[in-house]
Structures are given as structure tokens and as C-alpha cells.
Amino acid sequence: MHHFNASRREFLRLSSLLSSAGALGVAAPFALNLATMGSAAAQGNVNDYKALICLFMYGANDQANTVLATDSTSWTQYTSVRTTSEAGSIALPAVGSNGGVLPIVPNTNQAGRTFAIHPSMPELKNIFDAGRAAIVANVGPLLVPTTLEQYKAASVPLPPKLFSHNDQQSLWQAYAPEGAAYGWGGRMGDLLAANNSNPIFTAISASGNAVFLSGRSIRQYQVGNSGAVAIAGLSGSLYGSTTAGATLRNIITGDTANYFQKEHAAVTNRAISAQSMLAPAMAVAGAGGIANPSQYTNPNTGLLANNALAIQLQTVARIIAGRNALGAKRQVFFVSMGGFDTHDAQRTAQADLLAKLSHAIAYFDTTMANVMGSDLRQQVTLFTASDFGRTFTSNGDGTDHGWGSHHFVVGGAVKGKDIYGNFPVTGLKHTQDVGSGSLLPQISVDQYGATLANWFGLSTTQINDIFPNIINFNNRNLGFL
Template identity: 45%
Template sequence: MNASRRAFLSAASGLAAAGLGRHAAPLALNLAGLGALAANQAQAATTDGYKALVCLFMHGGNDSHNWIVPMDAANYASYAAARGGLAVPLNKLLALSTPGQGSGREFGMPQELAPLRAKYEAGQCAVVANVGTLLRPISKSEYQAGIGLPSKLFSHNDQASMWQSLQVEGAPTGWGGRMGDALMAANGQPVFTAVGANGNAVFLSGSKVTPYCVGLNGPIQVSAAQSGWHAGSTAVPAALRSMLATSSSPNDFQAEYLKVAQRSLNASATLQTALTGASLPALPTGAIALSSGGSITLANESIAKQLRVVAQMIAAGSRLGMKRQVFMVSLSGFDCHAFQMRDQPLQMARVAQSVGWFMDALQGLGLLNNVTLFTASDFGRTLINNGDGSDHGWGGHHLVAGGAVKGKRIIGNFPVTALGTASDIGSGRLLPTMGVSQLAGSLSGWMGLSSTEQQVVLPNLSSFGAGPALFS
């Protein structure tokens, strides 16, 4: 056993020895065990080849009741009765093959999700049913009694943070960043271990890993430090670079800002050179007509641009000496209290068309088997119609896509889409049957983390049963 491996296991043992209870995860996340993990630069169990994990976060709480819709007569009738004007018409659904949810149950996706449905049918995408921010599995009676619930259950900021970090808002690290802590020593350029394409997010923050943010066109530059920039003197860029390289500050905020600026200067040239050599098609400039009316143009869509720069970085991975990377892209506009049937089809199309293009681009590079993308969101929504939309819920259905994914399946227990069921905790809100930690455990295992390492990254994982079998 090598030194870094022993160090990692020692750090993990420190967490266990601290006497953390089965459900004490929020207290565990920023304690000494994770600090030791980062300080020892532990490697994950397996870092052969190259792998990348991409989180696509849909801010606002996605209404997945309309993403995966029952199509058999009995279940569509109960869905339509509960949804009223929010129901997707049956003739606007595209059937999914082999859902694996019991005899007679049939499901479909709206036409706006056609590119994702095509990946599903090709065996490159799976549906993971009814995932939510569980601390541990709970029953409906426990929910009603307020036992075992996450804090601030229906709060946007807190539940988005729970998805990304397993803690409410204010968490110092996320499980993507903690995964990066265990993986970064394998990378030739550790600074590019955790990368955000739409700003900072706790998901990518680790005890040692700091998220590296890229813009839609590549590295974000310190403009005044670039050759050719001047404000009264052409000597400004060189002087600024020299000052930043040699400065320090006793003020924590100034010191952190200085560290980020210094890192940007050091890393941007390296990354820009690597990206220049990454051959990738441009985003299409033609309008894509939507069955619901209107159109989108991928070259104008932020989520498509984010995924393209991620694909560029993945293509440049070998030139940068990368083995494992965690990325995050995001899109806002999913809080559909009103105008849902006007806005939701457009949001679906933005995600589906962008992810479809991304997967096709990776396929062209021969890298689709090396990349897994998963969706996430604050929470699901109510099944009932509030008059013009749906309100905050809990469990929701998500997608996992990539060449290594064992697709063409609905994984987990897909609840009956109706009111008054065992899964309905009020207004058609779903009681989750799979925890975020379980999904994260399966994804981190694919990335190469051992079961011991997963317990450090996901401290409440032992509270659950096995995670979804996502990969072949």
C-alpha cells in the first residue's frame, strides 16, 4: 500500500474514531478527518485512464412529473386527473422502451426531450426515479411526525446546498469537491480538478480543491495583466503581474482574492494553450423549431456554451495530464409557480438539445465512454396544479447519461403518479425513495473511489442501502 493510500485510510479512520453517529453527517463534513484527507493528498483507489463527471444543475426546482410521464391507460388517467392543465397531452409523448417498472407500466418523455429520449433508446441514458435530500430512509409516518427530516426542506437555497454538499446553505465543501480532494493527486494539473462553467458553486469546493471557473470561451483572464492592455502606460500589465506574484495579505478576504488572482495568472496561459489544440465543432447557428412553438438556437444558449467549454476541457485532458475531473454547469428558470406550460417546454428543449449536442461531440472525440453527466435540482414539485404552475416538492426524477451508463432503464422505484398514494406527502409531493448520497455513491464509485473513500466524501452513506447500479 503506497503512502498516499495509507494516509487517506488514516484520515478516513479518524472520522470513524470521532464517534460520529449514523445521522450526524452535517457535523462531519468540515471536521478534522476531511482536513487530514486533503493535507495528505490522498489518491483514490483507481485512477487509470481518464474519467470526468459533469453535474447539470437546474436551479429553481425542476418539475420532473412532466419529464417522465406514465403512458399506460390507468396511470396516465391518474396523472392527468391530478395535474389538470399541467398534464402533457398523451399524443405529445414519446414512448420509452423497457422501463423495468413492472408489468403493464409504460412511460414516455415529452417531444421537447427528444434528444435525451434518443440517448435513452440508444442505451446511453437512464432515468433515476424519485431522488431527494434524505438524511436516511424515512417513512411517510415519520415525515408526518417531523422525524428524520433535513432542515429547511422546501427552501431553495438550503435544498440546492443539500443536493450539492449534503448540508444546508453555508456549507464549506461539496461532495464533488470532496471527491476532488481524493482524486487531485493523480492529475498533472491539479488546479483543473474541479471546474465550474457558470461561476462558483459549493458542489465543487473541497478541503483542498478550489473550484476553477472558466468562461464560455475559456479561461477567465485578469484583463489588466494581459499584454496589450494599458491605462496611461503600457508597463501596467507587467507591473501588475509582478505585484500579484509577490504580494501577501494578513486579511483573510484579501488573501483569498489574491490567491485566486495569482492562480488565474498562472493557469490561464496553460489552459488556453491546451484548449487551442482541442478540435471541437462549433455550436449550430440554425434555429431548432420546437413542437410547442417557437425555437432555440444552440449557439445562443448559455447551457450549450457551458457544455461546449466543458467538452473542450475534456478533449484537452490528455495534454494537461488529467486523470479525473469534476465539472458543473447550470441553468436557471425552473421555479415554475406560474406560466409553467409556457416556460417548461422551452427549458426542456434547452437542456435536451444541449446535452444531445454535448454527447454527440464527445462521441466524435472518442470520449463518450469516459464521461458521465447527471442532472440535479433543488427539489421536485407538487403534482397538483396551483392554477398556473406547481409548487415546491421533495423527490424528483433525474437523468444519468454517458457511454459507460447502462441505459434504456428506469432505475429505482418509480411511484404511481397520483394523489393519495403511499409516496404522496401532500399535494402530490413525493417522499424520496433514493437519497442523493446513494446516487453520489454510485457516481463516485465509477470515478474510482473505494467504499472507504466514499464514506469520507459522503459521511451519511452508511445510513442507506446500495446505490443505483448505473454502469455496465
């Protein structure tokens, strides 16, 4: 635990780090600047652009109905376990059935097995088939490679607070349970921010505060659906007065001898300056800019509806379109959707959630193909994450908390149309079943993240710094990029 040092000297030191770079600055200690300079030199050409987008599915997506093994043995096990006597049975129809699962054919054969994805994801199937999407099987937090016997005997260190939503969300994003200070997206931003003219636009969330984007020096910049959020009342008429706005600005940004007021003013000045830069740099939404997403079809009702996730990704695309005006070469983004804690009514709830997911990813893929005349698909990679997977067994019409899960990586640089990692045996009581079909991960979050970081331009030393457990795993690069 870090204890707060209330001395005047320590307070001034922390305040200087927070505001040393001026109105647009991000705290960057000299040692960190040296590290980022080394990173830039290692990359060679720093005049390129790359972006990573973390798409987090809050609540824990059920992996067993998202990506399925459909060979005869696997499908028999699947239907046997997931078909219940209740009306809420969560088993999906077979390939070829009305509303059945959608077959996919990975480039790499896995012992004669066949596969499919959820019927609500035809757009994602098309991207997979086109080679711009890959599936990474059975990923989850691990400290060291772990066998079922070691897990049962607790003979190796295990991730803390397994099966807890808040803690595992934090563990996925920031290596530690709830309360973690730094996430691996923010740490990548720390080391690559020197490539950007305005470091404040390095780590950007379109979905509220996320520990994933918190760095030691980089602060995440949060945007709304319309982009940069302005402080109300600083321009125009305020309470019927044309001068009140300027007075308000002076109050909230003026210098003072009080340390807390001084830091508040510095943060406010940064926010005002950042908004004034980002707003005109972003491409407009709609005609002449980044196309508005179409509505998606709710698979349960057949009705069209707006897709909030697609709108978040439109905001990301609008910022990416302004990369040159912002002087951005490396950016990390965060978007999310909730509702995946499907203890009840899973079949209908997940169908709608995955329809939104597929529709939004397809919209983003299409948008990246033509960002104001440039095809950026090779330079932008989106990946999914979630609290954990879910049990293979059903509780009647839903599932309970699990561990390992399957994830998608999408982009032009992805070595797609493949499944990475050994797809787990379908059923119960196998070497990856820690109970009720909850999967013991075979790929760690560190390996998953390190592969993304390697593509993003980080060195081996920097990856070791960002992912503290990666040294425990032989395979540091999973090869999907």
C-alpha cells in the same frame, strides 16, 4: 459552527495551506496526500481518464411532466389531477396526439406500467433508446430511509429546511442547508486530485461559483464561455502605456510582509499561471476543434435560438479535449440552467426549458463521440440534479414546491434504456405522497452520488467519508453505471 481563530499562528497555518503548492498549487495537507495515494493505488491503472458533469436545474424541475407513467390507470389519474378549468392547464397531450408525450420502453418492466417523457425532449429519447441514458426515479435528500408514517410522525431525522430553494440546492450539492462549506463534487476532487499533474484543473465550473465543487483542499476553477478568464491589463497597452501592464502585474503579484496582501498575491499568481496553461490547452471552438452547437428550436414559437447550456457544455468539451496537455486524469465539472421555478405558466416555460436541456445533452453526447478523434463517451458521465421536485397538483397554471424528483444519467458507461428505482404511483394520497402529490423520496441523494463516485474510482471508505448518510442505506450502488 467553525469560529475564526485570529491568532498569528493560525493565520500563517491557513495561508500556508492555501499557497503551499506554489503558483498552480492546491492546498493538500500531508494526510490528504496519503489518502489520495491510497485511492490511486486502489484504482490500479491511473493512466485512464474519467469526468463527471453535474447539470443543475435551478428552481426545481417538475418531474411529473418530465417522466410520466402512461398506462391507462396512471394516465387517467394524471389527466384528472393536472387538467384544470383554466386556460393554463398543465396536463400534456397523450402519446400519439399532436405534440403528445414521447413513449419510452425501459428494459426492466415495472408491473405492466408504460412510460413517456416530455414532448420537448426527442433528442434525449433517442439517447435513452440507444442505451446511453437512464432515468433514476424519485431521488431526493434523505438522512435515513423514511416511510410516510415516519415522516408524518417526525419519528426519524428529516432533512432540514425542506421545500426551501436555497437550502435544498445546498443540501443536494453539499449535504447541508445554505452556508455549507464543502460539496460532494469538491470532496471527490480532494481524494482524486493526486491523479492530476495540475490539481487546480480538477474541479471546474462553467456556471459561476457552486458549492458542489468546493472541497476541503481543492478550489473550484471557474471559466467563462471562452474558457480561462485572463486578468485584464497585464499585457499590451494599458492607459496608452506599454509599461503600465508590467507595473500592474508587480503591484498585484509582488511579495509583501502584509499577510492579506501576501495571500492575495498568491491567489493572483495562481490565476495568471492557470490561465496561461489552460488557454492554449483547450481545443478551439468551431472548425478544427470542438464543433459549435447548433441553435435549438423554441417549441412555443418555432423559432431558432442560441442555447446557453449547450455553450457551457462546449466549454467543458474543450477542456476535456485538453486533458493530456493539462495532465488531467479525473475531473469534475458543473454546468447549470435556471428558470425551473414554474409557479406560473408552467406548460410553456417548462417546454422551452426541457427543449434546451434535451438539445444541449444531445450536443454533448455527439461531441463526446469524437473529441479530436477519440470517442470518450465511456469515460464521461453527465447527471442531472435540481432543488427538488414539484407538487403533482396544479395551482392553476403551475406547480408548487415538492421533494423527490426524477433525474437523468447520460454517457457510454451508463446501463441505459432503463428506469432505476420504483416509479411512484401516479395520483394523490399514496405511500409516497407527503401532501399535494409532493413525493417522499425513495432514493437518497447519497445513494445517487455514491453510485457515481464508485464509477469514478473512489473506495468504499472514501465514499463513506464523502456521503455522511450512506451508511444508513442498504443499497449503496444503484447499478446504473
